[in-house]
Amino acid sequence: MMQETQAPWPGRDGTRITGVRAVVTAPEGLPVVVVRVETSEPGLIGWGCATFTQRYAAVAAAVDQHVAPMLIGRHPADIEDITRMVHLSSYWRGGPVLNSALSGVDQALWDIAGKRANMPVYELLGGRVRAAAAVYLHASGANITEAVEDAARILSDGYRHVRIQAGGPGLGTYGAPGTPGAYPGSPNPDGWDVQQYLRDTPKLFAHARDVLGEEPNLLHDVHHRLTVKQAIGLARALEPYRLFFLEDPIPLELYDRLPEVRAAAPMPLAVGEQVASVADAARLVTGGGVDLLRVHVSAIGGLTPARKLTALCELFGVGTAWHAPADVSPIGAAANVALDVSTPAFGIQEGHLWPDPVHDVFPGALMPVNGYLYPSDRPGWGIEPDEREAAKYPPVTHLFERWAVQNRRPDGGIEPA
Numbered sequence: 001m002m003q004e005t006q007a008p009w010p011g012r013d014g015t016r017i018t019g020v021r022a023v024v025t026a027p028e029g030l031p032v033v034v035v036r037v038e039t040s041e042p043g044l045i046g047w048g049c050a051t052f053t054q055r056y057a058a059v060a061a062a063v064d065q066h067v068a069p070m071l072i073g074r075h076p077a078d079i080e081d082i083t084r085m086v087h088l089s090s091y092w093r094g095g096p097v098l099n100s101a102l103s104g105v106d107q108a109l110w111d112i113a114g115k116r117a118n119m120p121v122y123e124l125l126g127g128r129v130r131a132a133a134a135v136y137l138h139a140s141g142a143n144i145t146e147a148v149e150d151a152a153r154i155l156s157d158g159y160r161h162v163r164i165q166a167g168g169p170g171l172g173t174y175g176a177p178g179t180p181g182a183y184p185g186s187p188n189p190d191g192w193d194v195q196q197y198l199r200d201t202p203k204l205f206a207h208a209r210d211v212l213g214e215e216p217n218l219l220h221d222v223h224h225r226l227t228v229k230q231a232i233g234l235a236r237a238l239e240p241y242r243l244f245f246l247e248d249p250i251p252l253e254l255y256d257r258l259p260e261v262r263a264a265a266p267m268p269l270a271v272g273e274q275v276a277s278v279a280d281a282a283r284l285v286t287g288g289g290v291d292l293l294r295v296h297v298s299a300i301g302g303l304t305p306a307r308k309l310t311a312l313c314e315l316f317g318v319g320t321a322w323h324a325p326a327d328v329s330p331i332g333a334a335a336n337v338a339l340d341v342s343t344p345a346f347g348i349q350e351g352h353l354w355p356d357p358v359h360d361v362f363p364g365a366l367m368p369v370n371g372y373l374y375p376s377d378r379p380g381w382g383i384e385p386d387e388r389e390a391a392k393y394p395p396v397t398h399l400f401e402r403w404a405v406q407n408r409r410p411d412g413g414i415e416p417a
């Protein structure tokens with residue numbers, strides 16, 4: 001029996017939080033975490049995304065053992081106070097594990113708020129400023145030719161934006177396969193060579209423009225693998241191909257040098273998916289380090305901090321480009337879209353095509369239509385997970401958890417990623 005937390009003031013009515021627990025499921029292979037918040041009102045249940053793919057068990061334990069007991073007995077409408085209480089109550093501020101747990105609660109409370117109001121969450125945020133959110137999908141291939149063929153296929157499906165990653169020697173570039181054993185004389189013949197990447201990437205986009213023409217919006221993710229000077233060199237080399245954005249050019253640990261990269265880069269920089277502090281994300285915006293802020297909404301604590309960052313982006317002339325699936329659940333993806341359609345700061349939305357098992361677990365998961373994501377008009381997020389389906393896909397530890405092991409140089413040293 002959980003001990004109730006004393007509410008700091010009487011609720012407007014008798015509605016109370018009666019249960020909070022994490023659900024972990026892996027219908028697409030990657031473990032996603034969602035949080036279920038139950039209330040004293042019959043049938044009034046909220047769902048939020050707490051997905052931190054690489055540390056899902058730690059997030060579930062944080063929800064069940066540390067966060068849930070603080071919420072029982074509280075009125076679900078006090079979202080700001082509840083999230084502030086969870087954020088501050090561990091004394092040490094949260095990293096991505098606690099913030100993901102917090103996000104699950106936060107988004108579940110917004111879902112409940114929408115259901116109580118009989119409104120979709122984007123209406124609670126002030127309503128639409130656009131009909132839908134333009135999305136980009138990921139094109140990849142084992143080499144430049146295959147990657148551009150994949151991009152052409154995506155564009156032929158009606159998309160206007162596409163991220164392109166080509167593989168190559170060693171472990172490829174991020175998001176695309178490599179060629180094992182590409183450096184046979186090296187201590188780690190499967191390694192990834194930065195100089196080869198710097199030579200090949202401009203060739204990739206030269207070929208992409210030759211084949212795809214002038215019109216498509218082309219994006220590329222460096223995945224934090226370059227030094228400041230290398231990032232500037234790559235950005236300049238890519239100038240003729242007019243990228244829509246260049247993503248995460250340098251490691252998180254060097255973010256105070258982003259303004260240098262941004263000043264020298266001819267294209268917009270999109271940065272921030274590894275940031276787990278709303279204050280750090282705010283400094284990216286106010287410090288001139290980014291053109292598009294792409295935080296992982298659950299990693300910074302949910303919709304409540306994300307909407308504050310969204311307002312800051314609008315006031316500072318920065319765009320949004322939220323990090324997205326497959327390591328965000330459909331609930332989290334719906335939260336992204338609620339923000340996208342309700343802010344003038346919207347830049348672009350990363351998209352994903354969910355396979356059938358995900359739709360079985362998350363009925364109502366959003367899918368793009370002609371390159372756009374439309375929010376659900378149902379109350380809350382409009383997605384009610386099916387726990388019996390979720391139980392069919394138990395999580396297993398996954399290579400996805402081992403970024404550093406997968407990203408070594410030919411000499412064996414670990415590259416950031």
Ligand code: MG
Pocket residue numbers: 221223247248273
């Ligand atoms: Mg990325």
